[in-house]
Amino acid sequence: MLSRTADSLYWLARYLERAENTARLLEVTHNLSLMPVSADPAAELASALEISGGTELYRDLHGKAGSKPDPGTVLHFFVFEARNPGSILSCLKAARDNAHAVRGSLTAEVWESVNATWLEMSRLTPEALDDMGAGVFFDRIKERSHLFRGAAYGTMMRNDAFRFLRLGTFIERADNTARMLDFKYSRAALPGSASLAAEYYQWTALLRALGAFEAYQAFFHDRVRAEHVAELLILNPVVPRSLNACLREIAEILPQIEGDSGRGAKRLATELSAALAWGEIGPILAGGVHDWLNEFLDRIDRLAEAVHGGYLASA
Amino acid sequence: MSILIPPAEGLYDELLLASGDARPHVKGLADWLRKTGAARFERKRAEADLLFRRSGITFSVYGDAEGAERLIPFDIVPRVIPAAEWQSLVAGLKQRITALNRFIHDIYHDHEIIKAGVIPAEQVFANEMYQVAMQGIDLHRGLYTHIGGIDLVRNNDGNWHVLEDNLRTPSGVSYMLENRKMMMRLFPELFARHAVAPVDQYPSLLLETLRDASPVDNPTVVVLTPGRYNSAYFEHAFLAREMGVELVEGADLFVRDDYVWMRTTRGPQRVDVIYRRLDDAFLDPLAFRPDSMLGVPGLLAAYRLGNVVITNAIGNGVADDKSIYPYVPDMVRFYLGEEPILHNVPTWMCRKPDDLKYVLDHLPELVVKETQGAGGYGMLIGPRATREEIADFRKRIEAKPEGYIAQPTLSLSTCPTFVEEGIAPRHIDLRPFVLTGKDIRIVPGGLTRVALRKGSLVVNSSQGGGTKDTWILEARDAVADR
Numbered sequence: 001m002l003s004r005t006a007d008s009l010y011w012l013a014r015y016l017e018r019a020e021n022t023a024r025l026l027e028v029t030h031n032l033s034l035m036p037v038s039a040d041p042a043a044e045l046a047s048a049l050e051i052s053g054g055t056e057l058y059r060d061l062h063g064k065a066g067s068k069p070d071p072g073t074v075l076h077f078f079v080f081e082a083r084n085p086g087s088i089l090s091c092l093k094a095a096r097d098n099a100h101a102v103r104g105s106l107t108a109e110v111w112e113s114v115n116a117t118w119l120e121m122s123r124l125t126p127e128a129l130d131d132m133g134a135g136v137f138f139d140r141i142k143e144r145s146h147l148f149r150g151a152a153y154g155t156m157m158r159n160d161a162f163r164f165l166r167l168g169t170f171i172e173r174a175d176n177t178a179r180m181l182d183f184k185y186s187r188a189a190l191p192g193s194a195s196l197a198a199e200y201y202q203w204t205a206l207l208r209a210l211g212a213f214e215a216y217q218a219f220f221h222d223r224v225r226a227e228h229v230a231e232l233l234i235l236n237p238v239v240p241r242s243l244n245a246c247l248r249e250i251a252e253i254l255p256q257i258e259g260d261s262g263r264g265a266k267r268l269a270t271e272l273s274a275a276l277a278w279g280e281i282g283p284i285l286a287g288g289v290h291d292w293l294n295e296f297l298d299r300i301d302r303l304a305e306a307v308h309g310g311y312l313a314s315a
Numbered sequence: 316m317s318i319l320i321p322p323a324e325g326l327y328d329e330l331l332l333a334s335g336d337a338r339p340h341v342k343g344l345a346d347w348l349r350k351t352g353a354a355r356f357e358r359k360r361a362e363a364d365l366l367f368r369r370s371g372i373t374f375s376v377y378g379d380a381e382g383a384e385r386l387i388p389f390d391i392v393p394r395v396i397p398a399a400e401w402q403s404l405v406a407g408l409k410q411r412i413t414a415l416n417r418f419i420h421d422i423y424h425d426h427e428i429i430k431a432g433v434i435p436a437e438q439v440f441a442n443e444m445y446q447v448a449m450q451g452i453d454l455h456r457g458l459y460t461h462i463g464g465i466d467l468v469r470n471n472d473g474n475w476h477v478l479e480d481n482l483r484t485p486s487g488v489s490y491m492l493e494n495r496k497m498m499m500r501l502f503p504e505l506f507a508r509h510a511v512a513p514v515d516q517y518p519s520l521l522l523e524t525l526r527d528a529s530p531v532d533n534p535t536v537v538v539l540t541p542g543r544y545n546s547a548y549f550e551h552a553f554l555a556r557e558m559g560v561e562l563v564e565g566a567d568l569f570v571r572d573d574y575v576w577m578r579t580t581r582g583p584q585r586v587d588v589i590y591r592r593l594d595d596a597f598l599d600p601l602a603f604r605p606d607s608m609l610g611v612p613g614l615l616a617a618y619r620l621g622n623v624v625i626t627n628a629i630g631n632g633v634a635d636d637k638s639i640y641p642y643v644p645d646m647v648r649f650y651l652g653e654e655p656i657l658h659n660v661p662t663w664m665c666r667k668p669d670d671l672k673y674v675l676d677h678l679p680e681l682v683v684k685e686t687q688g689a690g691g692y693g694m695l696i697g698p699r700a701t702r703e704e705i706a707d708f709r710k711r712i713e714a715k716p717e718g719y720i721a722q723p724t725l726s727l728s729t730c731p732t733f734v735e736e737g738i739a740p741r742h743i744d745l746r747p748f749v750l751t752g753k754d755i756r757i758v759p760g761g762l763t764r765v766a767l768r769k770g771s772l773v774v775n776s777s778q779g780g781g782t783k784d785t786w787i788l789e790a791r792d793a794v795a796d797r
Contacts, residue, residue, distance in 0.1 A: 001579055001580045001581075002561055002563060002567050002577060002578065002579055002580075003567070003578040003579060003580055004564065004566070004567050004578070005561075006580045100543055101543055103549075103552045103556075104552040104553075104555045104556035104562045105556075112369050115369065116369055119368070119369075160580060164580075257580060258580070258581055259579075259580060259581030259582065260581070260582075261580060261581060261582060262580075311580040312580075
C-alpha cells in the first residue's frame with residue numbers, strides 16, 4: 001500500500017475517534033455541570049478544556065481576565081470552532097479530507113458514512129444545536145462513529161487498509177483513555193477537592209464517558225473507587241477502551257501488516273502490550289498513577305512516531 | 316402524463332421527428348416518457364442528486380473561491396443511438412485514432428507527412444506542444460494515444476462530425492459509467508424493455524490497454540493524479556479503484572537508478588506503467604516546469620530509456636491542437652490510403668490570409684476558437700455574441716491570426732431533456748472513448764453532454780452543461796412491448 005494512503009487511512013480513523021472522544025468528554029462534563037452536587041459548574045467545563053489540551057487556545061479566543069468559562073461558549077468551542085483543531089467539526093472535516101484523499105481504498109459504504117457525517121454536521125448551526133439539545137447531538141456523533149466502524153468492519157477486506165484504520169483508532173483511543181484517567185486522578189488526589197458524593201459522580205461520569213460503567217459493576221460489585229477504576233481502565237483485557245485492550249489490538253495488528261517494515265513499531269507495541277497484559281495494579285498504585293500514566297503517554301507517543309517512520313513516511 | 320416539447324424547426328432531434336412522432340428505434344422510450352408523470356421524474360431526479368452527492372461524484376470548478384464541489388447535473392432522459400449507426404461511428408473512430416497515432420509517431424521520427432507537403436512544417440515544429448525530447452524515442456507498439464476521447468456532434472442534416480480530438484488526458488468516462496449505474500437504479504423497467512449495450516467492462520478494458528502498453532510481463536500499473544483538488548479527481552480515484560491499481564500523486568513516486576518507484580508501506584515498489592492525468596508540463600520538474608510540485612523529478616529520463624511507460628505519451632498535444640485538426644482527414648488518406656469515414660467540421664484557419672479575410676468578414680455567423688483553448692473557454696459564438704464581443708474578438712484575431720480557427724455555427728442535434736419547462740429539446744454532443752493496445756477497443760457508449768440552458772450550444776460542465784446516459788440500442792427487439 002502507498003505510504004500516503006496508509007497515512008490518510010490512519011488519520012481518518014484517528015480524527016473520527018477523536019471526534020467521538022470529544023463528544024464523550026463533553027457529554028460527561030456537560031452532565032456534571034448540571035449536577036446539583038457540582039459546587040462549581042464552570043470548573044467542570046474548564047476540566048474539559050484541560051483534558052483536551054485546549055485551555056490555552058480557549059483563553060486566547062475567549063479569555064477575559066478572571067472570567068470563568070461560559071458553558072455556551074465552551075460548547076461552541078468544542079463543537080464548531082474552526083480554529084480549534086480538536087473541535088468536533090474540525091475533526092470531522094479532517095477525517096473527511098483524509099477519506100477523500102483515499103476514496104479509492106475505502107468501500108463505498110465506509111466513504112458514504114464519513115462523507116454523510118461531514119455533510120450533515122457541516123450544515124449544523126449553533127441554533128440548530130440548541131434546538132436539538134446537546135445530549136442528542138453527542139449521541140448523534142457517537143452513532144456516526146459507530147456507523148463508521150460498523151461499515152468498516154462489515155464491508156472492508158481484511159487487508160492493510162483495514163489494518164491502518166484500526167491502528168489509528170486504537171492509538172487515538174489509548175491516548176484518550178490515558179489522558180482522561182490521568183486528569184480525573186490528579187483532581188481526585190487533591191486534598192479536600194470534593195465531597196464523597198461529588199467524587200462518586202466524577203468517577204461514574206468518567207466510566208460512562210468511556211462506556212465502561214457496566215463493566216465496572218460486573219467486575220467489582222462495589223461502590224466506585226478510584227483504584228478500581230484505574231485497574232479497570234488500565235489493565236482490564238476485555239473492556240474495549242482500557243489501555244490493555246487497545247494495546248493488545250495494536251500489537252496484534254502491526255505484525256499482520258504486509259512486509260517487513262516497521263520493526264521499531266512492532267517492538268514497542270509488543271513491549272507495551274506485554275507490560276499491560278502481565279502488569280499488576282499494586283505497583284502502579286504504589287508508584288503513583290499519575291507518573292505511570294505520564295510514562296505511558298510518552299511511550300504511546302514514541303509508538304505513534306515509530307508507526308509514522310516505519311510505514312507512513314517511508315522512502 | 317408528460318408532454319414532449321417538439322424541437323424547433325430546422326433542428327435534428329435524436330428522439331422526435333419533425334412531425335412530433337418518435338423515431339422508430341426509440342418509440343418505446345418516447346411512449347414511456349409520455350406516460351410517466353412529471354412528479355415521478357422530479358422525484359427520481361432528486362433521488363439521483365442525493366445518490367451522486369453521497370457517493371462524492373462531484374467536480375470542482377476552477378476559480379471557485381471555496382474550491383467548492385458541485386454535481387454535474389445528470390439528466391434522466393437517455394440519449395439513444397441505434398446499433399447500426401454506432402457500428403459506422405466505431406469504424407470511423409478506429410480509422411481516425413490509427414491515423415493520429417501514426418501521425419504522432421511520424422512527427423517524432425521521419426517527418427514523412429511533412430516531407431510529402433501534406434502538413435506545413437511550422438504547423439508541427441513551431442507548435443508549443445511539440446516536445447523535442449520525444450524525437451527518436453521508440454515507444455512500445457509505436458503507440459502514443461492509448462486512451463482517446465473523440466468529440467462528435469450531429470448537425471441538423473443528421474450527419475456526424477468530429478468536433479475535436481482529445482489525445483492527452485480525456486476525461487468524463489466515469490460519468491459514462493456512473494450515469495448508466497444511476498439509470499439502472501432509477502428506472503430498471505426501462506432496461507428490461509430495451510436491449511441497451513453494456514458499458515461496465517470499460518475499466519477492465521482500460522487495464523488491459525495499459526498492460527498492453529508495456530513490454531514487461533505483468534507490469535505494475537498506477538494512475539497518476541494531480542491530487543484531490545483537481546476537477547477530475549473523482550474520476551482518477553474511480554478508475555484506479557475499478558482497475559484495482561494504486562492512485563498515486565507525484566510525491567508518491569521517485570526515480571532511482573533510472574527506474575520509477577513508489578513509496579509503499581512495504582518499502583519501494585517498481586512502477587512500469589503510469590496512466591497519468593497530469594499535463595506534460597507538470598510531469599517532471601527537471602525537464603519541464605521547474606515549479607511543478609505535482610510531478611516526479613527524473614521521470615522523463617527514465618521514460619526516454621524505456622524503463623517506464625507513460626500513457627498517454629508525452630508530446631501528444633501537437634496532434635489534438637485545433638490548428639492541426641483541419642489536417643486529420645488528410646492524415647487518414649496519407650497514412651492509411653483510405654477515405655475518412657468521419658468528417659471534420661469545415662474549418663477556416665486564420666493563419667491563412669484568404670481564410671482570415673473570410674472569417675473577419677463573417678464573424679457574426681461563425682464560431683471562433685483559440686487553437687489552444689479547451690473547456691469552452693476562449694470561444695466566440697457569432698450568432699449569440701453581442702456587437703462588443705465580436706469587436707473584441709476581431710481585435711484578438713487580428714493581433715494573432717495563427718491563434719484562431721473558425722467554423723460555421725453548427726446546429727447541434729437536440730435530445731429531450733427534463734428541465735423546468737418540461738421535457739424539452741436541448742443541444743447535445745458525444746464523447747466516445749477509444750482504447751488502443753494490442754487492438755482498438757471501444758465500449759458501446761460514451762459521454763453525452765447536454766447544454767441545459769435553452770438554445771445554448773455550450774455543453775461543457777464547467778459552463779453549466781449536464782450529462783446523460785448514452786444508449787447504444789441493439790437492433791433486435793429494440794422495443795419489446797411493441
